[in-house]
Amino acid sequence: MIQVKELKKNFGDLEVLKGINTTFERGKTNLIIGQSGSGKTVFMKCLVGLLEPDQGGVHYDNLNFTRMKGLERNIIRQKMGMLFQGSALFDSLNVEENVMFPLEMFNKDMSRKEKLERAHFCLDRVNILDANHLFPAEISGGMKKRVAIARAIANSPDYLFCDEPNSGLDPTTAIVIDQLISEITKEFQMTTVINTHDMNSVMEIGDHVVFLYKGNLCWEGSSEEILTTGNKQVEDFVYASELMRKLK
């Protein structure tokens, strides 16, 4: 479980996050949505410790991550898996080696064989074990996402952070990836936080949806509730497209 308490972040005079309070629960896919410039990315970076909040804090299973330093923070970071926008695989490493990278960085005590076995397990879980010796340039965008997911879960994380996991994917593949993330979240009982503005993802896998608007948490609820919220900002976002308006 991740608890966010009164989180504030400024860049000079610009208030990007204006005191956010929310809770991301274990075993659920938590989605952060909002328009461009709403503060989603800054919020995500504050969650993982890549940016330091100016006020408030982030608590991982009741431990105040924001106040932690050095080694203590590293222990929590080892429990985090990250899925970057555009997969961000290392071109020089093959699929298997990409998945092993966080294992090499964090698990000094694991033998090479154990790391390899773990990498194979993760690749098998995302159904891409056959491609273990291929290089990123030799696989499709969807496959890259799978490899990135396998790399994100390689360290058996308690918390999984995904930044725009569907970017650059066709709708069908995007749904497959969404479902894969949702499945592994429940299977490994992770606390998954996804930064997205893809409404399909919201509707497919959004157990808990947080809507940010101009740095404020404007609304939160489930994917079912989002369609009937009555919140103007949320409705403007959800029904932004002609298709959604017709569906409504």
Added chain:
Amino acid sequence: MILFIKLFRESAMFAWTSIAANKLRTLLTLLGITIGIFAIISVFSVVDTLERQIRGSIASLGENVIYIQKWPWEFSADFAWWRYMNRPTPRISELDDVMRRTQVVEAAAFIASTSRTIEYLNRSMERIPVLSVSHDYDKVRNFEIERGRYFSPTESTAGRNVAILGYEVAQNLFQQTDPLGKNIKAFGRNIEVIGVFSKEGDDTFGNSHDESIVVPVTFISSFIDVNSDRYNPAILAKGKEYYSSEEVIDELRGAMRAIRRIKPTVDDNFALNQSSLLSKQFDGVFAVLKLAGWIIGGFSILVGGFGIANIMFVSVKERTSIIGIQKALGAKNYFILLQFLAEAVILSLLGGAIGLLMVFGVSWLATYAMDIDFMLTTKNILMGINISVIIGLVAGFIPAWTASRLNPVDAIRSNG
């Protein structure tokens, strides 16, 4: 340690991929290092080759052998030649006196040289050096006789018309025929060949016996005045074992001054030369040559170092987002530092290796074209490698340090 090796391997792999992806850029950058290493190592190889040849030649003059001559072995620009002009030359009559008046001299020999046309049947060789020696010449000079023998005491004292031929002289005059027992003609006399020297090869100071003949001085003194300055007479004195050359020189100086009755207040009118004098004079020449190599190569390497630093900054810029992702996935600062340092060292080593290959190629060509045995020694190869590694480390450190200190957020955000 194992972890370090694994990380280094990982870093090297990243580095190699980057290098392989930018071949032309890499090659151009490496040119400075290549030229620098080529300049330094080739100069060192030339110096080593010359040094080996010269030291070999000096050694052939005989260890602990003092040359009593008119002229000192001195090559400096301020050589006061006029001070030695009127000195008397060593005389054959002084040889016995030298032996009689010294305790630490094991053997001494008189030598004088001239040149003559040597004939055998219808073949002849012009201006062949004829070395006339007293009997103990074989005790003061290092040489081997391939066929035949050295002069007998009787031949030496009686002035018999016998000769030992240099290897090349024997080859040219006699070709397939065995020269032993045959008569060559010189000084208008028949001279019997009693031996042939082993091939000695080129000598820096022209001391090789290959293209000369050796005859007893007692024989030749019937035709020329061996004591004359024009025949470069010298007495060679070899010190006994366990006596230093300084002790031998001291005693020889005393003996020669006594023989020539030089008053205590008057300077020597002879020179006591030794091979170590030559070595010392060449040490200075070699040091200057090596310094020149360092200066020429150093500038090139400096340029190469800047090139590597430049390419490394570009590399860091290009891979900024990768650095960020690596850091976000747990890579520590030292891993990033090591990764870029490894790349810089590999680049530099590659440049150095090309330079060494060039030296190898040039020395191989020179060996065949100039008939000189050029050496690319292990010491020089290791030196080239070490220089490359050091340049790589120095040139790559600041870019690698910059990369390792990148903020992961900024790094991931970048488009690099």
